[in-house]
Amino acid sequence: MEKIAVLGAGSWGTALAMVLADNSHEVRLWTHNQEHANTINQTHANEKYLPGVRIPDEITAFYDLEKAVQDVSTILLVVPTKAIRDVCKQLNDVLHHPVTLAHGTKGIEPGTFKRVSEMINEELSNGLYKEVVVLSGPSHAEEVSQRQPTTLTASSEDIEEAKKVQDLFINGNLRVYTSPDMVGVELGGALKNIIALGAGISDGLGYGDNAKAALITRGLAEIARLGTSMNANPLTFLGLTGVGDLIVTCTSVHSRNWKAGNLLGKGNKLDDVLEQMGMVVEGVRTTQAAHQLAKMQGIDMPITDGLFRILFEEAQPKDVVDQLMTRVRRHEMEDLSHILSNRFSS
Numbered sequence: 001m002e003k004i005a006v007l008g009a010g011s012w013g014t015a016l017a018m019v020l021a022d023n024s025h026e027v028r029l030w031t032h033n034q035e036h037a038n039t040i041n042q043t044h045a046n047e048k049y050l051p052g053v054r055i056p057d058e059i060t061a062f063y064d065l066e067k068a069v070q071d072v073s074t075i076l077l078v079v080p081t082k083a084i085r086d087v088c089k090q091l092n093d094v095l096h097h098p099v100t101l102a103h104g105t106k107g108i109e110p111g112t113f114k115r116v117s118e119m120i121n122e123e124l125s126n127g128l129y130k131e132v133v134v135l136s137g138p139s140h141a142e143e144v145s146q147r148q149p150t151t152l153t154a155s156s157e158d159i160e161e162a163k164k165v166q167d168l169f170i171n172g173n174l175r176v177y178t179s180p181d182m183v184g185v186e187l188g189g190a191l192k193n194i195i196a197l198g199a200g201i202s203d204g205l206g207y208g209d210n211a212k213a214a215l216i217t218r219g220l221a222e223i224a225r226l227g228t229s230m231n232a233n234p235l236t237f238l239g240l241t242g243v244g245d246l247i248v249t250c251t252s253v254h255s256r257n258w259k260a261g262n263l264l265g266k267g268n269k270l271d272d273v274l275e276q277m278g279m280v281v282e283g284v285r286t287t288q289a290a291h292q293l294a295k296m297q298g299i300d301m302p303i304t305d306g307l308f309r310i311l312f313e314e315a316q317p318k319d320v321v322d323q324l325m326t327r328v329r330r331h332e333m334e335d336l337s338h339i340l341s342n343r344f345s346s
């Protein structure tokens with residue numbers, strides 16, 4: 001049994017804390033909101049983020065970060081991307097021993113284009129951890145907290161660290177794989193949220209399964225284009241953290257990104273949608289980041305570009321779909337076969 005701190009008591013942090021408790025670990029679930037910590041401890045529930053779920057007694061909520069991380073062997077960061085740097089800075093002041101450092105956050109930072117592990121490496125003092133591990137895959141908190149069969153991938157530049165995280169989380173309901181392709185795993189998890197917003201918009205506009213299948217498939221093509229330009233292994237995008245996560249997020253009623261897109265497709269304004277959601281919709285900031293990055297790298301990402309115009313330039317969703325449908329004619333596989341032949345001939 002290990003002592004583990006999960007930082008971030010939203011839906012995903014709470015669900016992952018429950019997996020660790022099921023695996024007999026002592027779990028400290030940290031939130032930056034004192035009232036939220038008190039409520040979780042008193043009610044054994046997290047009604048705001050994971051309604052209707054009983055939180056096991058082995059999980060204690062903490063507001064004091066220093067106490068939460070005292071003596072722990074592992075820290076799992078599960079705050080939204082925009083909070084990663086701030087939480088790491090706070091950790092520098094209160095963490096005084098080395099830990100295994102993992103995260104379950106899916107995003108890219110606008111402006112810097114950094115992945116979450118890169119932000120952690122920039123902020124967290126050397127010597128507090130070996131290599132960051134990312135835990136990602138097709139996994140909605142709502143189903144994980146009900147112990148429904150789920151798969152995840154633990155990835156790190158140090159595969160031994162990834163195996164440690166695999167050991168902590170794996171059980172009969174949650175099968176955890178490992179991968180050395182940190183770049184591909186993090187990019188797949190972040191970029192699929194853009195396409196899920198698009199799938200929600202398509203459904204909100206009243207389009208059918210044909211349109212959604214097209215978005216998923218052509219979305220995967222542009223994720224792979226950007227990802228491989230950043231040295232990800234193209235095969236990673238065919239795995240759990242690529243197409244697997246893309247499918248679940250574009251098709252599940254649990255997805256926050258799909259729900260937000262659906263409301264946009266029905267004609268709601270972005271600010272109203274985000275207020276109504278009350279949970280993080282990572283795809284919005286990631287669209288901004290990927291759009292900037294694709295322009296800089298000269299990568300063609302027409303769906304991401306359309307999403308950017310809907311989210312930030314008040315383009316009408318229906319007009320964007322019309323523009324996507326009338327783009328210049330192309331060969332379906334021209335750039336994908338280029339990516340694969342480059343990879344396997346080198």
Ligand SMILES: NC(=O)C1=CN([C@@H]2O[C@H](COP(=O)(O)OP(=O)(O)OC[C@H]3O[C@@H](n4cnc5c(N)ncnc54)[C@H](OP(=O)(O)O)[C@@H]3O)[C@@H](O)[C@H]2O)C=CC1
Binds near residue numbers: 008
């Ligand atoms: N939900 C899911 O099924 C999955 C989510 N993820 C990823 O996990 C990450 C977290 O998502 P999720 O749990 O859904 O998010 P939620 O919106 O459910 O919860 C976010 C949590 O982070 C807290 N938080 C926000 N800002 C800060 C901050 N500056 N410092 C400390 N805590 C902060 C919030 O606290 P408060 O509201 O009190 O401010 C809240 O407890 C995202 O990157 C998401 O993409 C990955 C896989 C599955």
Ligand SMILES: O=C(CO)COP(=O)(O)O
Binds near residue numbers: 140249258282
């Ligand atoms: O990453 C997720 C599922 O794997 C969660 O996606 P949402 O944030 O859209 O709910």
